[in-house]
Amino acid sequence: MSEDFKTRDGSAWMPDYLTAIDGATCIGCGRCYKVCSRDVMHLYGVDDEGAILGICDEDEDDDFDGELNRMIMVVDKAGACIGCGACSRVCPKGCQTHVPAAALAA
Template sequence: MTGVFLTRDGTSWMPEYLTGIDGTICIGCGRCFKVCSREVMHLYGVDNAGEILGIFDDEDEDFDGELNRMIMVVDQAGCCIGCGACARVCPKNCQTHVAADKVAA
């Protein structure tokens, strides 16, 4: 991607898109999800073996007793606008962000 990104007042700005979340570090707190207006990531259940069970969308969901913990997963990366709100609220710094000029279209 090439070009110059500008803020509303004309200041140069480089968006940094969320490209991944390290599931071994993520604690599934949901802070990033709460501040994301684009639904870039969702909470997923994980079993004891570290296998992702699926989207966790109900407080009563336990994946037939297999649920061990929850993590955030980037499942709609193309929706990210690079605002960085998720990175600012993450207590574990488990996200990977890549500058817009380095991300393949």
């Protein structure tokens, strides 16, 4: 473990950053979105062929002109992730990919 990452008390800690969500497995429940304080992912609409239609606006009931088949979470602001892991703890499908910070370091 890298000594570069530490908790407030000085203990070694390795953040695991969210890098992807498997759209084939995601059920679009929104649990990960609700616990994320960093606005890392958003709900997107998907059509019958699996093409992503666009972001779903919470304030609008958009069905993308009747093309909406289901909704999934998409990581669209990965750089904002702090690696806390809250999203992975609430995901009922285990569809997220997390990568240790040391593996992403340049």
